[in-house]
Amino acid sequence: MSLDEFQNAPIDEARRQLEICNACRYCEGYCAVFPAMTRQKQFASGDITQLATLCHNCRGCYYACQYTAPHEFDLNLPQALAEVRAESWQALAWPIGFARLFQRSGLAVALAFVVGFALLFWLARALPNGGGEGFYAQLSHNALMAIFLPAFLLPLVAIIVALRRYWALVGGGPIRARHLLSALHDAARMRNLDGGQGQGCNFEVEDRFSGARRSAHQLVMWGFLLCFAATSVATLMHYMMGWHAPYALLTPPKILGVPGGIMLVVGTIWLARLKRRADPELSAKSVASGEMGFVALLFLTGASGLALYAARNTGAMPLLLALHLGAVFSFFLLMPYSKMIHGFVRLAALARDAQDRS
Amino acid sequence: MTLDATEWDVIVVGGGNAALCAAIEAAETGVSVLMLEGAPKPYRGGNSRHTRNFRCMHSGPLSVLTDSYGIDEYYDDLLLVTKGRTDEGLARLAIATSEDCLPWMEAHGVRFQPSLSGTLSLSRTNAFFLGGGKALVNAYYNCATDLGVTVAYEAQVRHVEISGNRFESVEVEIGGETLRIRGRAAVLASGGFQSDIDWLARAWGEAARNFLIRGTPYNRGVVLKDMLDQGAESVGDPTQCHAVAIDGRAPKFDGGIVTRLDCVPFSVVVNKNGERFYDEGEDVWPKRYAIWGRLVAAQPDQVGYSLIDAKSRDLFMPSVFPPIEAGSIGDLADKMGLPRAEVEATVAAFNAACRPGDFHPTELDGLATDGLEPAKTNWARPLDTPPYYGYSLRPGVTFTYLGLKVDDTARVTGSGGLYDNVWAAGEIMAGSILGQGYLAGFGMTIGTVFGRIAGREAAAHVA
Ligand SMILES: Cc1cc2nc3c(=O)[nH]c(=O)nc-3n(C[C@H](O)[C@H](O)[C@H](O)COP(=O)(O)OP(=O)(O)OC[C@H]3O[C@@H](n4cnc5c(N)ncnc54)[C@H](O)[C@@H]3O)c2cc1C
Numbered sequence: 001m002s003l004d005e006f007q008n009a010p011i012d013e014a015r016r017q018l019e020i021c022n023a024c025r026y027c028e029g030y031c032a033v034f035p036a037m038t039r040q041k042q043f044a045s046g047d048i049t050q051l052a053t054l055c056h057n058c059r060g061c062y063y064a065c066q067y068t069a070p071h072e073f074d075l076n077l078p079q080a081l082a083e084v085r086a087e088s089w090q091a092l093a094w095p096i097g098f099a100r101l102f103q104r105s106g107l108a109v110a111l112a113f114v115v116g117f118a119l120l121f122w123l124a125r126a127l128p129n130g131g132g133e134g135f136y137a138q139l140s141h142n143a144l145m146a147i148f149l150p151a152f153l154l155p156l157v158a159i160i161v162a163l164r165r166y167w168a169l170v171g172g173g174p175i176r177a178r179h180l181l182s183a184l185h186d187a188a189r190m191r192n193l194d195g196g197q198g199q200g201c202n203f204e205v206e207d208r209f210s211g212a213r214r215s216a217h218q219l220v221m222w223g224f225l226l227c228f229a230a231t232s233v234a235t236l237m238h239y240m241m242g243w244h245a246p247y248a249l250l251t252p253p254k255i256l257g258v259p260g261g262i263m264l265v266v267g268t269i270w271l272a273r274l275k276r277r278a279d280p281e282l283s284a285k286s287v288a289s290g291e292m293g294f295v296a297l298l299f300l301t302g303a304s305g306l307a308l309y310a311a312r313n314t315g316a317m318p319l320l321l322a323l324h325l326g327a328v329f330s331f332f333l334l335m336p337y338s339k340m341i342h343g344f345v346r347l348a349a350l351a352r353d354a355q356d357r358s
Numbered sequence: 359m360t361l362d363a364t365e366w367d368v369i370v371v372g373g374g375n376a377a378l379c380a381a382i383e384a385a386e387t388g389v390s391v392l393m394l395e396g397a398p399k400p401y402r403g404g405n406s407r408h409t410r411n412f413r414c415m416h417s418g419p420l421s422v423l424t425d426s427y428g429i430d431e432y433y434d435d436l437l438l439v440t441k442g443r444t445d446e447g448l449a450r451l452a453i454a455t456s457e458d459c460l461p462w463m464e465a466h467g468v469r470f471q472p473s474l475s476g477t478l479s480l481s482r483t484n485a486f487f488l489g490g491g492k493a494l495v496n497a498y499y500n501c502a503t504d505l506g507v508t509v510a511y512e513a514q515v516r517h518v519e520i521s522g523n524r525f526e527s528v529e530v531e532i533g534g535e536t537l538r539i540r541g542r543a544a545v546l547a548s549g550g551f552q553s554d555i556d557w558l559a560r561a562w563g564e565a566a567r568n569f570l571i572r573g574t575p576y577n578r579g580v581v582l583k584d585m586l587d588q589g590a591e592s593v594g595d596p597t598q599c600h601a602v603a604i605d606g607r608a609p610k611f612d613g614g615i616v617t618r619l620d621c622v623p624f625s626v627v628v629n630k631n632g633e634r635f636y637d638e639g640e641d642v643w644p645k646r647y648a649i650w651g652r653l654v655a656a657q658p659d660q661v662g663y664s665l666i667d668a669k670s671r672d673l674f675m676p677s678v679f680p681p682i683e684a685g686s687i688g689d690l691a692d693k694m695g696l697p698r699a700e701v702e703a704t705v706a707a708f709n710a711a712c713r714p715g716d717f718h719p720t721e722l723d724g725l726a727t728d729g730l731e732p733a734k735t736n737w738a739r740p741l742d743t744p745p746y747y748g749y750s751l752r753p754g755v756t757f758t759y760l761g762l763k764v765d766d767t768a769r770v771t772g773s774g775g776l777y778d779n780v781w782a783a784g785e786i787m788a789g790s791i792l793g794q795g796y797l798a799g800f801g802m803t804i805g806t807v808f809g810r811i812a813g814r815e816a817a818a819h820v821a
């Protein structure tokens with residue numbers, strides 16, 4: 001992608017603000033954005049995208065800024081960087097138009113996908129199931145795999161394309177293990193959401209600090225990873241050990257999946273509430289729906305999974321199974337276009353930052 | 359609640375660092391405290407919201423401060439800049455107390471960070487606020503609110519009513535309405551008068567109308583003047599203000615730190631007639647920052663122009679406004695509205711006076727001009743590598759020196775001796791300690807030390 005494609009209004013506005021910050025630097029201790037910024041004097045589009053991607057919208061630098069409106073410098077760095085992020089994720093995604101659709105009307109798209117696919121799975125029960133039992137009385141495992149493998153692989157390809165585009169845009173060099181390790185370490189702790197000294201962020205309580213968003217976000221991330229691990233383990237058990245679902249509580253898929261599902265559900269509800277309390281003027285308003293849509297998608301995935309487990313021996317099982325499959329399927333399919341992409345790109349940005357520092 | 363319905367124990371006038379420290383100390387003793395901040399909420403915190411650090415004595419590593427910084431060294435640093443115009447007793451009190459202030463600040467919500475990139479030279483003496491002065495101000499407002507302090511914004515105090523030696527009430531304008539609010543003690547912490555341009559012009563001369571004010575437009579000295587008119591004793595030179603050279607394109611008020619320009623030592627500075635007027639390379643910039651405010655103030659129209667070439671572009675902190683750029687010195691002069699021929703001649707003469715030698719941007723390198731008047735005694739390299747860049751310079755006022763005279767309990771002195779129940783803290787009394795010059799980070803030290811003392815003393819008086 002040529003850099004010119006990134007010559008857009010959000011980039012210009014972010015550059016204007018970053019040049020003010022670079023002459024000030026008071027916020028240096030809040031997050032990785034400022035030290036990365038001070039390593040430069042002039043900001044190319046790729047540099048700005050990299051800085052924007054490092055930002056977690058903690059808002060510390062907004063409430064600490066002596067130049068916010070009504071001051072004529074009109075600083076609002078959290079929002080300026082959020083707009084750049086929104087633009088760049090849309091431009092990195094492939095195909096492009098779809099990401100835009102999701103960001104503008106995410107909640108509607110997410111619900112439409114989940115309901116639509118749930119319906120399809122419900123109808124697919126009519127297909128011959130080869131005499132499976134339990135869940136597979138509803139839909140044979142092979143049929144499931146035939147549907148899910150492409151739904152998993154295609155988005156994966158799209159994400160790899162996006163990451164390669166990102167890496168080229170920010171001028172990344174060859175990646176070393178230590179860059180990745182550093183990135184994973186920062187991401188696992190969400191270091192950049194702790195306000196620099198563990199006091200947390202200013203997300204939902206204005207100029208007071210709170211660790212709520214970081215905790216909620218941790219719940220979602222680790223909950224999601226546990227659920228993902230549960231699914232992966234189950235797939236391995238199915239094929240390598242011939243051990244088929246449904247699984248009892250004390251089996252690896254459930255030991256991972258049940259707590260994971262609970263964390264995902266609690267975390268997403270918490271995040272959604274925090275988002276509703278936060279000042280919308282400090283984030284990218286155009287993508288608010290996309291963000292809520294993504295949270296809703298995660299919630300539906302976790303909640304339907306838990307419900308399915310709870311009601312596995314009742315008459316509601318077929319319906320819940322269709323719903324859960326619909327949610328998981330939609331989640332994977334929408335990965336490159338929903339906010340899920342931020343997890344990947346952010347990791348890349350952290351790796352790039354580690355590279356830059358070394 | 360209507361603010362004038364009750365008699366408050368302590369009324370604090372102002373809403374910056376000194377006022378907040380006083381309000382917090384007083385409220386912690388359990389007395390009722392009303393804080394009257396003249397600015398609207400988004401601009402609360404006066405000049406304190408523009409600060410980045412405070413200067414702190416310490417006998418060993420303390421929080422983010424390295425090594426040690428003892429009372430005598432600190433005091434000597436102060437004497438050096440004030441040329442002796444300082445009250446030794448109050449100065450030593452401020453310095454000695456600063457060491458306790460740091461943990462107190464942390465306990466009341468202030469966070470510190472290692473000294474900012476580009477300011478390593480201050481890592482031993484000055485503790486930097488995480489997020490800067492506005493973050494500090496926010497933390498204190500939250501702390502004060504939690505302690506039950508009542509804060510009124512857009513509350514402009516017009517008059518402090520004193521009968522005999524006793525403070526009775528303040529007259530304050532809030533939302534177009536004038537209230538008379540009674541109190542049992544007052545802490546005055548409403549800053550200097552630098553934002554009253556008429557006053558500045560009367561004190562300094564008409565030239566002051568062209569000065570820019572680096573901080574809040576709300577420090578207009580209304581309370582200071584009111585007190586002086588009622589016979590309060592003053593300290594500090596009434597005609598002087600602390601001014602530094604800043605980017606001439608800065609806003610009239612509140613431009614803050616980002617308008618600073620550090621390019622002078624690497625440049626040729628001319629006035630609007632295209633003539634040089636002072637040794638740009640006299641000393642390292644932090645030591646010459648302040649005198650350039652005066653130098654530029656003495657030039658026609660109170661403006662200077664700092665010219666560099668491509669070699670020096672990356673030697674100083676970026677400024678908030680991009681420089682004017684041109685391919686030749688003549689074109690640069692045109693673009694900056696300077697007389698082309700004069701500037702070309704000045705630069706040609708300067709270039710001809712430059713001598714070969716080693717250039718060291720971070721130390722006095724002795725690379726001086728030869729036979730030039732005025733000489734440039736360090737970092738003198740010819741302007742010969744395009745593109746050329748130019749910045750305009752104007753005096754930016756930080757604060758004024760005139761203040762109220764206080765004793766070591768921060769109590770204000772009137773014509774008949776100390777007032778019974780009036781204290782002052784911060785810029786409004788800093789003239790007692792800083793008679794002239796300025797020591798980076800000392801303004802917040804004075805505000806914190808005397809704000810805390812004033813708050814405690816006022817509360818003890820009403821208890
Ligand atoms: C750009 C800049 C950077 C600086 N950096 C530093 C630094 O890094 N370290 C340092 O130590 N010092 C620094 N200083 C100096 C420092 O800002 C002052 O010494 C310090 O803030 C003074 O605190 P204060 O509380 O006395 O005054 P202020 O913080 O200015 O507060 C005065 C308050 O009084 C209010 N007020 C004024 N008139 C009235 C009225 N009539 N009624 C009601 N309220 C009124 C104002 O609105 C304001 O809230 C800097 C100054 C500037 C301009």
Ligand code: SF4
Pocket residue numbers: 020021022024025026027028061062064065066067075077489490
């Ligand atoms: S956000 Fe404001 S206070 Fe923070 S570095 Fe930027 S300009 Fe300075």
Ligand code: SF4
Pocket residue numbers: 027030031032033034054055056057058059060061062077078081192
């Ligand atoms: S919002 Fe937070 S993470 Fe983003 S730049 Fe500001 S301080 Fe850093």
